Amino acid sequence: MNELGRLDDLPADYVEALKKQNLVPLWPSLRAVLPPGRPRPLTQPTFWSYEALRPLLLKAGELTPIEKAERRVLVLANPGHGLENMKASSAMYLGMQLLLPGEWAPAHRHTPNAVRMIVEGEGAYTTVDGQKCPMSRGDLILTPTGLWHEHGHDGSVPVVWLDVLDLPLVYYMEASYHIDGPRQAVQPGQGERRYARGGIVPTPVFERTNTPYPMLRYPWSEAKAALQALAADQPQLASVQVTYTNPETGGHAENILGFYAQMLRPGQTLRLPVRSPATVFHQIEGGTTVTIEGSAFALAEADTCCAPGWSEIVLANRSDTEPSFLFLADEAPLHTKLGVYEVRG
């Protein structure tokens, strides 16, 4: 590969003349924007300890009333992107949100898609598009692009959840904005009941459900049961993983990011294929050592880590007697839709 000319090889008055016309020579930057062989992600393997962040999040509950925060969130930021840019990866945003008993995070809707993975506490709920979704540990709740959502709390203990949004991508596209709204009226009906049985969906004889998001809450009890059934049915299966899907289309639950639950059998070590999208791992139950490009992170319950695209990832269940259960988020639907998805063994 040829060594390319640098900017300071050029006469200063020439560079100045280009600048005046809003022009830039490509060749000094060509290798930076098209690196050889594979991308050079800014995303760094990064670990966030729940034990370390929990007291800081509870402290935010003392320091900042909900009215002054709207959403009381500590953002899990990747230092490779600059903390102030609030990215876990180029397309993924992660935040730990705290809602205290009696608090109310008012209704709004926005262009980025979000999901919530409930980390601790009972008694809170998110109302999405008029559907009241109770929040229990391990549940996944969707708040897709454009849908009204608000969080309330009738319980007696702090509730914490992990927000996963495609905010960095939508912001990069200059497509990010929000609208405030009035408190929603709660409508009857729950997608999780209508779609409680995989492969068996309601028949729309008299009216067609035309919502693009028919299921908004995925209880952990169902996801866990699906993983255990899959593991029992296929004892040789290496990757015991399920995808959170739209039950009407069978496609991903949201448009841009993908969401999955993974089970590692007792004592199991699993080397993942090298893939182009970045991936987030969050421990729901058990303990996993996640090794990303040689950096080993010991995830305990409620810990989270992020792996850049193109990285070597090995998951190891630390227990020889208990399974490990992880929640995963990745950029695979985005990469697939854009035609840039790659897997290398």
Ligand code: GTQ
């Ligand atoms: O709960 O609606 O972490 O709008 C960031 C933006 C949570 C939310 C975040 C949001 C929300």
